[in-house]
Amino acid sequence: MSKGLIVQKFGGSSVANPECIKNVAKRVTGYKKNGYDLVVVVSALGDTTDELITLADQINKDPSEREMDMLLSTGEQISVALLAMAIHKLGFEAISFTGAQVGIITDSSHMRARIIKINGGKIQQELKKGKIVIVAGFQGINLNQDITTLGRGGSDLTAVALAKELKANSCEIYTDVKGIYTTDPRIEPKAKKIKEITYDEMLEMASLGAQVMQPRSIEVAKKFDVPLHVRSSFSPDCGTMIIKEVKKMEEVVVNGVTLNKNEVKITLCNVSDKPGVAAKLFKELACGQVSVDMIVQNVSHTRQTDISFTTPKTDSAKALRITKLVARRIGAGDVSVDQDIARVSIVGVGMKSHHGVAAGMFGVLAENKINIEMISTSDISISCIIKKKFAETAVRALHKKFGLAK
């Protein structure tokens, strides 16, 4: 009798070379020996995806997205075959599948496809035969039989979607860190591993720069209530559980501090302070598929105001071009770009019911003589834009202030 089904996902660093792959095989078969059924989702080996992108870039700077998916999906196909061989070597039965073969049906948005449905039948069949089933992450197939990919970090999504479809008992996300930390341990060595965190907090942490898990996969896990266990592929220790609700005697107010240095701030100066101007700008940016994060428009004392927003570095050239166009059209002033910014954020479900958290954050930054350029808040997070050079000082000070090292 099976003790239940576990879906395990191993990222690129966990399968970077033959030794790593053998290590994963040992881990997986250990669970099998203990009586679990296993579906294993694997990413491409180490830097394979980047190498393939470089190859494409040498041939065509603006490659067809359908052909990019054809190209990139080979990375995961290599991984699943090699992992199956490593598991066979240990004397266990295993079978590998591409996304297409297990019927991961997606829409046709190449390079960022959304999963429409999964035909779990083939996997169930092989599990019944006692086999460990290995599935290529990150990829699917559309109704026209074209190979699609789910975007960066898409293997997490594959794992979560399979866990939901197969009604798995748990979904384990193996990575090169031991779990989710209260902040980046490279910045604050006193950072602590978080035992349990809610989907909402994790979503804030992920989209605020903690790069452990892809936000879309957490959204899907939340939607279907799939409990996630983020843990290290190099250690047997438990990692961090991402769940619906964390029940504790005494609620923690702030759960983590995050830092994002990959954004720029764009400011449109001397805008007429009248309705519809902001709408015009952000509609154009949306049409140009520019991601906009924080937006600040100051109260105006004259009849003119400035609008500032932050956007990922990768979108900055496009954002600048569009903002300049809009500026000319509406007769606004200069457009400036500030590369020298960082965003620090504090995250925690507890802050909903606690007063003074924001004040505490601003106070700590002031004590450290760090000027705040923009502020944005949500139910469970507060973010400040500051000068890049103060970023690490701010993280350490906030980590201490909210007692996260305890």
Add this chain to the structure above:
Amino acid sequence: MSKGLIVQKFGGSSVANPECIKNVAKRVTGYKKNGYDLVVVVSALGDTTDELITLADQINKDPSEREMDMLLSTGEQISVALLAMAIHKLGFEAISFTGAQVGIITDSSHMRARIIKINGGKIQQELKKGKIVIVAGFQGINLNQDITTLGRGGSDLTAVALAKELKANSCEIYTDVKGIYTTDPRIEPKAKKIKEITYDEMLEMASLGAQVMQPRSIEVAKKFDVPLHVRSSFSPDCGTMIIKEVKKMEEVVVNGVTLNKNEVKITLCNVSDKPGVAAKLFKELACGQVSVDMIVQNVSHTRQTDISFTTPKTDSAKALRITKLVARRIGAGDVSVDQDIARVSIVGVGMKSHHGVAAGMFGVLAENKINIEMISTSDISISCIIKKKFAETAVRALHKKFGLAK
């Protein structure tokens, strides 16, 4: 109106790097510009296949053949995507497909699958839209949706099978040499490119060591009368046509001289000269899947004889083990292995109707003081086993004797 359909196949050396791929794209689009419909079959980039095999070898010395096919088929998938991007860059429409996507259905003999049928519909559809269709060579899919591969050189087979299925006007095999030569130009610089050669001669040439084309694909071309044009991907010159019948005013007797240094000779000594002994040995070798090429049993003057045969180096360990077992069972004498042999052969349809060809061959070897250890003949070829050190001398002497440099 289309001028007709051409199937073109480009081998690994023709797509070894981005520059080579761009070169292939130029070549292909040149034909498109001239009004032809095109289906392009591509092999894996340069050494990709060997690199994947090495990777597998580091993980499992005896990998599952199903998983090897899963692994190796990624090589061609990478090539087709990159070639499509290169063609797009030149402003032409192109679409890439895996073997599975265009319905190349095979049996389930992984790593050496045979094509059962091809559903040409998808290709026809895309050709009608004016697209250049690029198909991954070497691979297919079995009825269970598992990926299969056709064995080394399988891309040739893909091209020939597609040419047959789509009723192509011609099938061009692009390679890194300019065509089929009267002998290896590295051995005899006076070697000449052959303009036309029959399927049968080419089969003899291919299986006798000329490594330009895979024998199975020539067999299929012969069976369905698909004319092949073997030519260089780096030169616009015509190469060699492989066709059913070559019509010439004056028939050429010998068309080529081939050399094979990749075999060993195994001799079983002091065998009782009675019926059934040879049968026993070669039945066991066949059961062990050992390829046996030439066989010689001498006339016996006592009541004992020796049996010698040649086998590829790769099979030699297995062949030796089986021969020793049989020797013990039938009470024969010692078993010896000779690594120091080479096979030189002359090939030509003309020799069927010409006398004295064999005598001419033996005479040339004698003049050069080269001892002949074994002889084997077919309708259109004569092969001699000689000491390895005389191999090149023999090739050059035979090339001259039969007037191939003219």
